[in-house]
Amino acid sequence: MTETVKIELYANNLDETQAIATKLAQLVTAGTIILLEGNLGSGKTTFMQAFGRALGISTTITSPTFTLIDEYTEGRLPLYHIDLYRLEPSQVPNLHLAEYWRGEDFPLGVVAIEWASKLLTIPPKHLKINLSIPGRSPEQQSPNLEASPDEDEEFLKTLPEGRLIQLIAQGSSYVEMLNKGEF
Numbered sequence: 001m002t003e004t005v006k007i008e009l010y011a012n013n014l015d016e017t018q019a020i021a022t023k024l025a026q027l028v029t030a031g032t033i034i035l036l037e038g039n040l041g042s043g044k045t046t047f048m049q050a051f052g053r054a055l056g057i058s059t060t061i062t063s064p065t066f067t068l069i070d071e072y073t074e075g076r077l078p079l080y081h082i083d084l085y086r087l088e089p090s091q092v093p094n095l096h097l098a099e100y101w102r103g104e105d106f107p108l109g110v111v112a113i114e115w116a117s118k119l120l121t122i123p124p125k126h127l128k129i130n131l132s133i134p135g136r137s138p139e140q141q142s143p144n145l146e147a148s149p150d151e152d153e154e155f156l157k158t159l160p161e162g163r164l165i166q167l168i169a170q171g172s173s174y175v176e177m178l179n180k181g182e183f
């Protein structure tokens with residue numbers, strides 16, 4: 001059994017990103033861990049909004065940048081949406097994220113983590129979703145570090161609509177899940 005599979009998809013616009021997220025939401029099961037990576041504005045939260053709607057969550061999913069963890073329980077499965085952007089990697093263990101995929105203290109659901117690159121220990125079996133702007137160099141993927149809020153806003157406004165979406169399954173159950181989707 002193959003333990004890892006990588007699928008590269010191109011979304012030409014927002015609708016196509018949403019369609020991929022919707023399809024994925026139909027495939028996930030209780031305990032699925034999704035690690036979202038990609039720069040500011042690459043579309044991690046946007047992806048999760050469509051994913052959540054397809055799970056049957058009617059509350060609008062917002063960015064958990066400040067709340068860190070948002071829990072949605074009205075869908076087909078509970079969704080735990082986490083954003084590590086504001087944390088230093090050394091602070092992440094304090095969140096005890098493993099409790100969300102252990103299924104003891106919380107009902108088992110889907111755990112989706114934005115800025116998952118901040119995790120010091122990565123759960124070995126997971127689905128990674130990497131979002132980026134096709135055709136842009138790594139330096140062009142985000143505003144420069146010293147950018148003012150105005151420049152950040154300008155950067156977001158001028159983002160093209162196309163996205164490269166890489167789905168990387170790690171572990172046989174995740175590989176099976178992606179294969180079932182026939183992306």
Ligand SMILES: Nc1ncnc2c1ncn2[C@@H]1O[C@H](COP(=O)(O)OP(=O)(O)OP(=O)(O)O)[C@@H](O)[C@H]1O
Nearest residue numbers: 011013014017039040041042043044045046161163
């Ligand atoms: N094809 C597309 N897929 C996803 N988002 C798109 C697409 N085209 C345009 N967008 C826009 O790009 C922006 C993505 O912002 P979003 O907040 O989802 O990014 P993010 O990766 O969560 O950023 P952050 O790192 O700040 O959390 C939204 O304004 C969205 O409407």
Ligand SMILES: [Mg+2]
Nearest residue numbers: 044045063114
């Ligand atoms: Mg976000």
